[in-house]
Amino acid sequence: MDKAYDFIMKDIIIIGAGPAGLTAALYALRAGKSVLVIEKSTFGGQVTFSPKIENYPGIPEMTGNEFADKLLDQVLAMGAEVEMEKVTGIINEGNRKLVFAGDKKYEAKAVIIAVGVKHRQLGLERENELTGKGVSYCAVCDGAFYNGQTVGVVGGGNSALQEAVLLSDICEKVYVFQNLSYMTGEKKLVEILEAKSNVEFMTDVVVSDLKGDDELTGVTLKHTTEGEKEVSLNGLFVAIGLEPANSAFADMVALDSNGYFDSDEACLTKTEGIYVAGDCRKKSIRQITTATADGASAALAACRYIDSLK
Numbered sequence: 001m002d003k004a005y006d007f008i009m010k011d012i013i014i015i016g017a018g019p020a021g022l023t024a025a026l027y028a029l030r031a032g033k034s035v036l037v038i039e040k041s042t043f044g045g046q047v048t049f050s051p052k053i054e055n056y057p058g059i060p061e062m063t064g065n066e067f068a069d070k071l072l073d074q075v076l077a078m079g080a081e082v083e084m085e086k087v088t089g090i091i092n093e094g095n096r097k098l099v100f101a102g103d104k105k106y107e108a109k110a111v112i113i114a115v116g117v118k119h120r121q122l123g124l125e126r127e128n129e130l131t132g133k134g135v136s137y138c139a140v141c142d143g144a145f146y147n148g149q150t151v152g153v154v155g156g157g158n159s160a161l162q163e164a165v166l167l168s169d170i171c172e173k174v175y176v177f178q179n180l181s182y183m184t185g186e187k188k189l190v191e192i193l194e195a196k197s198n199v200e201f202m203t204d205v206v207v208s209d210l211k212g213d214d215e216l217t218g219v220t221l222k223h224t225t226e227g228e229k230e231v232s233l234n235g236l237f238v239a240i241g242l243e244p245a246n247s248a249f250a251d252m253v254a255l256d257s258n259g260y261f262d263s264d265e266a267c268l269t270k271t272e273g274i275y276v277a278g279d280c281r282k283k284s285i286r287q288i289t290t291a292t293a294d295g296a297s298a299a300l301a302a303c304r305y306i307d308s309l310k
Contacts, residue, residue: 010036012302013099013108015087018045019288020278021114022071023295024302029078031303036108037075038101040086044068045116046279047288049131050141056288067288090252092271095309109309110302113249113261114277114295117242117286122154124210134216135236139163140287142235148172149234152219154207156180160239161189164199167237174199175231177221179206205229210236244280256282267298275302 012028014021017039025035042048050064059067076082085101090111099106119137121127127135136142139153143166151171153164156178162185168174176183176193181203183190193199202221209220211230218232244259253269253276254262261281263269269276277294279286 009107010034010081011108011306012036012110012112012299013038013097013106014112014114015099016045016114016116016278016280017043017072017082018114018116018278018291019047019067019071020116020291020295020298021045021112022068022075023292024112024114024277024299025075025080025295026071026078027296027299028303029075029080031299033303033306035075035080036106037080037082038085038087038099038106039082040084042068043072043082046118046137050138052145053141053288054144055140087248089248090274092252092274095273097273109306110273110275112267112275112277112295112298112302113246113253113280114291114298115245115280116291117244117260117279119238120241120243122207122238122240124207126210130210130212130216133214134212134234135210135238137238139166139237139239143167143170143237146171146235150232151175151235151237152177152207152231152233153237153239155239155241156183156185156203157239157241158185158189159241160237161185161193163237163239164193165189168193168196168199172198175233176201177205177207177219178203180204202231207236242279242286246280258282265294265297267294267301273302273305 011033014037028035047064087101089100091098097111147170150173152175154177204224205221207219208222211218221229252271256262261276263276263281267275275298277298278291
């Protein structure tokens with residue numbers, strides 16, 4: 001016997017409640033559409049890990065939680081419905097899309113997938129506890145808080161080296177911790193860092209422990225041959241890659257070689273009526289502003305599609 005599901009019909013279902021998903025909800029609601037937002041864990045997404053945001057236009061300073069709360073309150077006040085569930089799949093039935101989550105089957109005319117990405121973590125004890133308290137995953141977002149201080153960057157690829165370049169202009173000392181004997185990023189970036197007196201490469205090391213009670217005070221490094229060493233730090237930036245979680249939707253939306261949705265700024269997909277928005281799609285810049293821009297584009301595209309069905 002088939003599993004029984006509840007049926008809930010909306011104009012647009014948005015999967016993910018980060019800046020992209022909530023902005024999509026805002027634009028869809030203003031266009032007079034009924035909206036259901038389904039989020040599996042945290043309303044606001046990765047932005048909630050940022051202790052302070054200073055690069056969002058028109059707002060000099062706010063915490064990530066403040067931004068997420070205000071955006072969520074805004075869409076709820078406009079009539080959005082929200083559900084805390086993990087979406088496990090979508091079935092396309094032409095003008096009707098079926099979205100499966102938990103013990104429920106939701107129906108919509110259009111779907112916007114805005115599931116974001118997550119930063120790869122070191123997998124260390126207390127890493128989540130110290131995130132926002134010395135451990136960060138974005139130098140653009142949080143680097144200014146460590147002006148004149150000592151920080152470390154974990155990783156040797158382009159992302160890590162770019163983070164180190166940015167931090168080297170504002171921090172007194174920048175360590176780059178790499179588990180290999182060489183940097184894997186572009187030679188030009190390595191040369192830029194090598195020319196800076198406040199940057200030190202530490203190769204063949206793995207960060208094995210985080211120090212500090214309420215805030216990070218340093219790390220323990222495990223060298224491949226020389227044993228362990230402690231380094232005092234005010235901040236640690238982890239730049240070992242991002243992880244999209246798009247595989248559940250691969251039959252509806254094409255993925256690129258890195259697992260991101262293969263869609264541009266138009267946010268369209270190979271399936272009519274299904275759109276993507278935010279960090280889960282392939283892009284060169286992943287910031288709050290680019291996520292909100294995607295949310296607006298995807299919502300307006302979905303509204304045009306729904307209107308065309310009449």
